[in-house]
Amino acid sequence: MLKFSHIDSIEKLHQGYLSKDFTVREIIDDYLAHIAAVNPEMNAYLEIFDDIDDLVNRAEQMIASGDIHPLTGVPVAIKDNMLYKGKISSASSRMLEHHRATYNADVVDNLLTQGAIIIGRTNMDEFAMGSSTETSAFGITKNPRDMTRVPGGSSGGAAAALAMDGALISLGSDTGGSIRQPASFCGLVGLKPTYGSLSRSGLMAMASSLDIIGPLTKNVDDAERSFYALARHDENDSTSIPQSMRDAVTSRIPKKIGVPRSFLAQDGISEDVRLDFEKSLKLLEQAGYELVDIDMPLLEHALAIYYILMPAEVSSNLARFDGVRYGLRVEQDTLIDTYKESRTQGFGPEVQRRILLGTYVLSHGYYDAFYNKAMYLRGALEQAFKTLFADIDAFVTPTTPTGAFRFGEKRDNPLEMYMSDIFTVPANIAGVPALSVPSGQDSNGMPLGLHITAGYLQESVLFAIGKDFERMRDAQA
């Protein structure tokens, strides 16, 4: 067990550092000893970095000299698709098993500048494609709440690392729910920030118009601190939101929360989830929020739109892996066979499936019916969200249709696995922020989450509602 398990927030950690209750060294040694004991079974971390000592020394100097940033001395786990110069970043794929980063991702640079302690890299679904971390080329990761169940995905290692007390915050990436779904499955807070608010520079591309980095944390306050510590304009990301647009945001105090009743009426949502959600709505009402029914038929189509746009971008982004410039090369008699064999041996079945699907929806004769149509619907959804958030401050759903499932339960049925993302994809398609906050449990004792979606760059609305919800939930427990 973690000796310092009571230091479960950034605020408590910084208070302890400042009042000299403990040192960065003591905290990190405690974490490393605990990780060494539990990680072999859990497989949350693929690697613990070998230069943590340097980071600890630097953080101690910074604290001693009063140079304290929001993440100074905070033990952080990063997902295996974020570049950290000189270290392996593999996207949990055979293709990049030995690939060493040539530069730092902007978030990594930012963490290092602030004196955060980057502990290691966490397991994930291969190239972030999956909802259970079972597609990793380097083994499954277990859910610390029940070792027979998945931690969710694709940031399953990030969630497990945090839930097993192997870090205080974890950075994940979210293309369709890959931060929020594992956060919900492991009883954690997960934030998918506004598209373009954190830099994608140095994040391996999955579907570039949807991808965003965000934090998994143990409470909403830590998510808020992490978000503001890491969000910034970066000229190395062409879709990074300029500072002027960030400054122009007017924050509002949320009062009115929408509930998309017809979206919640569809099949495949477990009774436990429905009951827990109704309880959550009562807590929000007790916290003083006005709940209004909203009707947005496009929400029901978001998953179909997603499973056209995402594979299309995947097939394009992963075309770069050809065995020539970097990654795995399997030499054959001809160049074209070298491409094919390298890709066939380098990519696992789910990645190949999505490349084929993306190639299909982009191919001649199908482009208009699939990709182009989906792009128009994306525009319509963005427009509908703009109109919606002029009237209400946020809307809520469950984060997932069920609690964490067992290993193998959905592995052979891709479409059923894809349904895990039904509540989380709309935020990615519209580029708006969303937060999952632990709400309760299902009948297996597995955590469930409340999913809150707000308007463009309105993260502050999420944090305000999330904190109120946390308070009401804890008061009731």
Place this chain on the structure above:
Amino acid sequence: MYDMSPQDIERLAELSRLRIDAASIPALQKDFQAIVGYVSSIQNIETGNTGHTRHDIANVMRSDDEAYESGRFTQDILDQSPDREGDYIRVKKVL
């Protein structure tokens, strides 16, 4: 229904530069039938006159006057290649 023949799958694999075993084709056909069948539901939705652009961000390319000196990243990039010869990446001859 979106039935895909084994030839369709092979054609997609060719375009994707993947080698698909004959044995795995039936399973892929089944997956695609389910997935493509599901996503096809969007074809009946009216989109009205909305477009599909959203970004308010423009002129994101850096200006030429800030170019870094030539060769600064050459070795880093070449070092990533599985097979190189001097400052070239070596591949099988194409012709």
